[in-house]
Amino acid sequence: MKNKFIIIFFYIFFIEPSAAETNKLESKIFKSLRCIVCQGQSIAESNSDFAQTIKIVVRDKIDQGDNEKEIYEFLAEKYGEWIIYKPKFNYINSLLWFSPYIVLVFGGLLIFKYLKRRKQ
Amino acid sequence: MLSNLGNILLFGSIFITLSIIYFAYQNIKERKFLIEKNLVYLSFFQITFIITSFLLLIFAFVFSDFSLLAVYQNSHTAKPIFYKIAGVWGNHEGSLLLWVNIMVIFSFLFFLFNYKLNKIYSLYTLLVQNILILGFLVFLISNSNPFFKILPIPSEGLGLNPILQDPALAIHPPLLYLGFVGSSIYFSAAMAAILSNSNGKNFASSIKVWVLISWSFQSLGIIVGSIWAYYELGWGGFWFWDPVENASLIPWFCMTSLVHSVLVLEKRNYLYNWVLILSIITFISSVTGTFLVRSGILNSVHTFANDPARGMYILIFLSLMIFFSFVIFFKRKINDNFYLEPISKETFILSNNWFMMFYLATVFIGTIYPIFTQVLYDTKISVGPPFYNSVIAPIIIPFLIMMAIGPRISWIKQKYNDFKSLIFILILSCAINFLIFTFLKSYNLLSNLIIISSLFLILHSLKDFIINSKTKSYYNLPSFLSHTGFGILMLFIILNHNFSKEYDLNIKVGETKKIDNIEIKFKDLKIEKRENYNAIIGDFNILDLNKNFQKNLNPEIRIYNNPQTLTFESAIKTNLQQDLYLTMSNIDGSDFYNVKFQIKPFMIWIWFAALLTASGGLLRIFLKK
Amino acid sequence: MKISFPKIISISLVAFSLIVFFLALNIEKRYSTEKIVGKSVDNFEIKFLNNDEVFKKQDLTNDKYYLINIWASWCLPCRKEHPILMTLKKENKLKIIGINFKDKKLNANNFLGELGNPYDFSLSDKDGTKSILFGVYGIPESILIDKKHKIIRKFIGPLNVKDFEDILQLVNEK
Numbered sequence: 020m021k022n023k024f025i026i027i028f029f030y031i032f033f034i035e036p037s038a039a040e041t042n043k044l045e046s047k048i049f050k051s052l053r054c055i056v057c058q059g060q061s062i063a064e065s066n067s068d069f070a071q072t073i074k075i076v077v078r079d080k081i082d083q084g085d086n087e088k089e090i091y092e093f094l095a096e097k098y099g100e101w102i103i104y105k106p107k108f109n110y111i112n113s114l115l116w117f118s119p120y121i122v123l124v125f126g127g128l129l130i131f132k133y134l135k136r137r138k139q
Numbered sequence: 140m141l142s143n144l145g146n147i148l149l150f151g152s153i154f155i156t157l158s159i160i161y162f163a164y165q166n167i168k169e170r171k172f173l174i175e176k177n178l179v180y181l182s183f184f185q186i187t188f189i190i191t192s193f194l195l196l197i198f199a200f201v202f203s204d205f206s207l208l209a210v211y212q213n214s215h216t217a218k219p220i221f222y223k224i225a226g227v228w229g230n231h232e233g234s235l236l237l238w239v240n241i242m243v244i245f246s247f248l249f250f251l252f253n254y255k256l257n258k259i260y261s262l263y264t265l266l267v268q269n270i271l272i273l274g275f276l277v278f279l280i281s282n283s284n285p286f287f288k289i290l291p292i293p294s295e296g297l298g299l300n301p302i303l304q305d306p307a308l309a310i311h312p313p314l315l316y317l318g319f320v321g322s323s324i325y326f327s328a329a330m331a332a333i334l335s336n337s338n339g340k341n342f343a344s345s346i347k348v349w350v351l352i353s354w355s356f357q358s359l360g361i362i363v364g365s366i367w368a369y370y371e372l373g374w375g376g377f378w379f380w381d382p383v384e385n386a387s388l389i390p391w392f393c394m395t396s397l398v399h400s401v402l403v404l405e406k407r408n409y410l411y412n413w414v415l416i417l418s419i420i421t422f423i424s425s426v427t428g429t430f431l432v433r434s435g436i437l438n439s440v441h442t443f444a445n446d447p448a449r450g451m452y453i454l455i456f457l458s459l460m461i462f463f464s465f466v467i468f469f470k471r472k473i474n475d476n477f478y479l480e481p482i483s484k485e486t487f488i489l490s491n492n493w494f495m496m497f498y499l500a501t502v503f504i505g506t507i508y509p510i511f512t513q514v515l516y517d518t519k520i521s522v523g524p525p526f527y528n529s530v531i532a533p534i535i536i537p538f539l540i541m542m543a544i545g546p547r548i549s550w551i552k553q554k555y556n557d558f559k560s561l562i563f564i565l566i567l568s569c570a571i572n573f574l575i576f577t578f579l580k581s582y583n584l585l586s587n588l589i590i591i592s593s594l595f596l597i598l599h600s601l602k603d604f605i606i607n608s609k610t611k612s613y614y615n616l617p618s619f620l621s622h623t624g625f626g627i628l629m630l631f632i633i634l635n636h637n638f639s640k641e642y643d644l645n646i647k648v649g650e651t652k653k654i655d656n657i658e659i660k661f662k663d664l665k666i667e668k669r670e671n672y673n674a675i676i677g678d679f680n681i682l683d684l685n686k687n688f689q690k691n692l693n694p695e696i697r698i699y700n701n702p703q704t705l706t707f708e709s710a711i712k713t714n715l716q717q718d719l720y721l722t723m724s725n726i727d728g729s730d731f732y733n734v735k736f737q738i739k740p741f742m743i744w745i746w747f748a749a750l751l752t753a754s755g756g757l758l759r760i761f762l763k764k
Numbered sequence: 765m766k767i768s769f770p771k772i773i774s775i776s777l778v779a780f781s782l783i784v785f786f787l788a789l790n791i792e793k794r795y796s797t798e799k800i801v802g803k804s805v806d807n808f809e810i811k812f813l814n815n816d817e818v819f820k821k822q823d824l825t826n827d828k829y830y831l832i833n834i835w836a837s838w839c840l841p842c843r844k845e846h847p848i849l850m851t852l853k854k855e856n857k858l859k860i861i862g863i864n865f866k867d868k869k870l871n872a873n874n875f876l877g878e879l880g881n882p883y884d885f886s887l888s889d890k891d892g893t894k895s896i897l898f899g900v901y902g903i904p905e906s907i908l909i910d911k912k913h914k915i916i917r918k919f920i921g922p923l924n925v926k927d928f929e930d931i932l933q934l935v936n937e938k
Contacts, residue, residue: 469771
């Protein structure tokens with residue numbers, strides 16, 4: 020009985036949603052692209068002409084079998100990294116991705132230091 | 140006439156502010172035992188002058204006095220009176236006057252409450268706060284004067300941007316300002332505490348209520364802002380990680396830290412330095428946010444008229460403020476000495492601060508990083524929702540768990556022996572998660588964990604509350620409301636995130652389209668003339684083939700004349716389970732309309748939970764032990 | 765004041781941020797598509813405006829410069845830059861490709877009939893998707909390609925006299 024419970028438990032945890040649904044992928048990509056002619060809107064949100072065109076292009080690319088990453092790379096090449104909402108992980112952006120965690124670790128160590136003082 | 144009167148009031152305020160600074164300084168220097176009555180009188184004059192000038196501006200907007208540039212640019216005679224008033228703070232100049240008003244009101248009340256208790260400390264607070272007020276008054280008069288005249292007087296105004304003509308947005312700025320401008324008072328108090336060598340406990344108990352007030356209003360302001368974004372911007376989302384939203388969130392993280400750690404200082408006289416730092420950075424981050432928004436160096440949905448001179452002024456002011464607060468803070472040589480037990484309320488509160496600082500760092504770095512890459516590497520990057528979600532979401536889990544256990548832990552030291560109920564609640568949370576999971580189908584590991592931990596928080600708080608209420612002590616009610624509210628908020632945000640459905644399609648009048656199990660029928664299109672705009676109204680019929688429900692939705696495209704703008708009004712049908720959300724927009728040179736149809740589960744619960752969280756703060760202000 | 769490690773770190777971080785903010789105040793914030801300059805043209809296949817044949821990347825020859833001009837009859841600034849395109853037509857080291865953007869065939873032909881046809885190849889991009897290959901942002905836009913099919917300049921907005929002179933200079937180099 021117990022074992023069964025554990026199996027069910029892990030089964031739930033490690034299942035990933037079936038990303039195959041094109042519709043989901045499509046709207047995920049639309050949300051991750053900036054409408055560069057608008058003020059702070061994504062392609063999914065924008066009503067602009069530009070957004071309409073990008074939507075068609077993204078749909079075509081998905082139909083051609085391109086994956087998410089390839090689509091982002093294609094658009095970044097044409098419009099610069101400005102168009103992608105999730106910054107690439109590269110040399111320039113490394114601090115962006117790391118520094119929040121540096122703060123987290125540093126803060127933890129600081130609290131730990133105060134806890135340890137007691138024992139001295 | 141009005142313009143002259145307004146200018147006299149503003150110059151009068153500057154004069155009074157200068158006098159307050161002078162007399163406060165004299166008083167401190169001479170170390171008199173009694174505060175001279177003239178300081179109280181001067182403060183009273185100051186608040187009268189500044190409020191009158193604000194009322195005068197409201198008057199000018201209500202009666203459409205277009206001899207003032209600010210009124211001409213932001214108002215129109217055909218506008219409903221409610222939005223004429225809201226127009227006062229819907230622009231840069233007026234909002235800055237509101238800003239100064241709040242600083243003065245807070246200064247006045249703080250002085251009134253404290254000057255009898257601790258003389259030197261309240262004099263220093265008054266001094267510092269008035270230096271800040273002076274800075275903003277000079278800014279107001281020198282390049283953002285709301286009483287600026289234009290000649291010849293125009294007969295009609297340009298009107299207010301229609302997307303701002305909305306009840307939620309009308310109250311959003313005052314709420315938010317009460318929050319982050321209000322934080323100026325404990326910035327000043329922190330400076331004063333250092334300068335007057337004031338005792339930590341006294342400092343904590345004098346600022347506590349102000350921290351609570353600003354936290355509550357900041358929370359309400361943020362909530363109202365996102366409610367507005369939800370139904371007015373027509374994107375179906377409620378949080379976009381837009382730079383302006385981030386600018387309001389950063390001070391909120393500071394305030395949340397402060398609300399908690401100020402208790403430690405008050406009760407245990409620990410963390411004095413840390414509370415001082417938090418008090419200082421709350422206001423500094425508020426001004427930084429204002430700088431980022433008003434200078435226009437960030438690309439955002441909120442656009443104020445951008446003027447580099449304004450950006451320059453705020454930046455210089457900010458730099459000076461940071462410089463002097465650093466100098467004053469580092470002058471303080473006292474090092475806090477304290478010991479923490481691993482299981483004690485102090486440690487849990489400190490861990491709250493720890494997570495808050497992590498969120499703050501993430502949001503702050505994400506917001507300003509694009510500026511850095513552009514200046515240093517000449518590369519433009521965008522930091523958007525995918526970044527924040529992926530960095531912040533995993534760290535929500537331990538935060539929620541700590542938040543559940545913390546409130547019941549006692550001060551100083553406790554032997555924790557409540558493992559039985561802990562494990563019981565954990566298993567119960569997992570079981571409920573399992574039910575949700577089988578009922579609503581799959582979501583990923585991270586969502587599972589967040590749902591479990593938020594359920595854990597909700598159940599744990601409920602249990603604590605029931606135990607507490609047996610002793611008829613309701614002192615913990617506010618923290619119960621806020622903590623439970625936050626747990627519910629996280630729960631429904633994750634559920635909403637996982638089970639939202641979005642359809643984007645192009646459709647003609649008379650067509651029916653079927654996606655998944657949903658049939659969208661575009662029945663009709665009408666044109667109607669309304670008070671100050673024309674509306675194109677779509678008539679849509681949504682049929683769910685699975686659950687067999689049918690709903691009519693009528694989104695609009697509105698064409699405003701003054702100023703010439705198109706807005707897209709979403710049609711929303713709300714019930715306890717979900718919102719149906721539909722917007723349409725025209726496609727140039729084609730008969731097709733772009734339709735975005737979304738099913739958003741539990742929206743109403745998200746608003747409810749957020750308000751519950753904020754209500755805890757408000758309740759705490761009034762609830763005495 | 766005693767100098768300590770946290771002090772130095774915090775002060776220098778804050779000072780650095782403030783300096784960056786100062787510099788950022790004077791930076792051009794508008795979007796520019798210069799990222800595409802220097803890259804080779806992607807493969808493309810675009811239909812002609814007036815027949816069903818397609819124009820491909822392989823159809824570009826190696827002895828001429830090309831100016832790709834993206835335009836539409838509904839676009840007012842396009843009207844403004846038209847005389848410059850007409851003058852550029854006379855330059856024999858340069859061929860002009862016109863991509864008609866999200867337009868109706870009839871309107872496009874009327875436009876060319878009225879103001880003259882500067883294009884050596886007149887292509888049509890009805891849904892606007894082909895122009896994405898050239899990083900189109902808002903029309904009119906013009907892209908200058910050298911003999912190796914590399915993008916060497918991109919002009920956003922109508923061409924003016926200065927752009928005209930730049931093009932002539934670039935085309936006549938060497």
